[in-house]
Amino acid sequence: MTAFRAPPLPKLRERPPRGRVLVLAPHPDDETMGLGGTLAHHAAQGDHVCVIFVCNGIQGDPDGWFPRDEIVRIREAEAHAAATVLGIRELRFLGYPDNLSDADIHVFEGLPSDPDEARRTLAYGLAQIVTDAISSGGFEIVYHPWAGELNTDHWLVAQGARIVQEHHAGQIGPAFLGYDVWSPSIPDVVIDTSDTMAKKLEAVRCYRSQLHYLDYEHAVRGLDAYRSLLLPRGATFGEAFTGAYRAAD
Secondary structure, eight states: OOOOOOOOOOEEESSOOOSOEEEEESSTTHHHHHHHHHHHHHHHTTOOEEEEEEEOOTTSOTTOSSOGGGHHHHHHHHHHHHHHHHTOOEEEEEEEOSOOSTTTGGGSTTOOSSHHHHHHHHHHHHHHHHHHHHHHHTOSEEEEEOTTOOSHHHHHHHHHHHHHHHHTTTSOOOEEEEEOSSSOOOOSEEEEOGGGHHHHHHHHTTOHHHHTTOOHHHHHHHHHHHHGGGSOTTOOOEEEEEEOOOTTO
């Protein structure tokens, strides 16, 4: 008979564990909005943090505030500025186009004609890139969008991470933790980011092109304040993750 009880409460941490960190970010800004406070903790601990940006942000200016041929460069520059604030040491840009919907996926050559199979092929290709990065970089912690993200690009990156996790099943591999941006998760871990929230908000402000469209600072402050309800009294902000660190951490 299935257990009849409420879900367990998340594990609470003042800081993430030490280790080399790899972050999978669907677009430039997700690494900051999703887990900027935790990454600032890692940097303060001396941890090497590498972010792989999957999509290039080309669709991040639908109203044409910036020259079309400049928006990718602008968003990369914003990512570098935010990385400086947070203490991120390494950035990699894969250059996938945004909005990997049925209408847009044709920009990739050699994919199956069926959109579902095309997305599956992309997810497996991304998984291979991530697997190679883990093997060559010795990363011990991998952060990725959690599986319930409603944004198409976020979801696809999460599927790539799932495939990598399946590849490492039964092995001593990195810890995988899912972060949320657009769709709040039911967390397994919550990290106190009260002390790093100022840095996170400063990094959010580096993404000026995106602040033309939404008040991300307001949204980030609200979600992270809400997460603090799960933390000990006195905490003001937190970041939530699915998955778990290694048992010894």
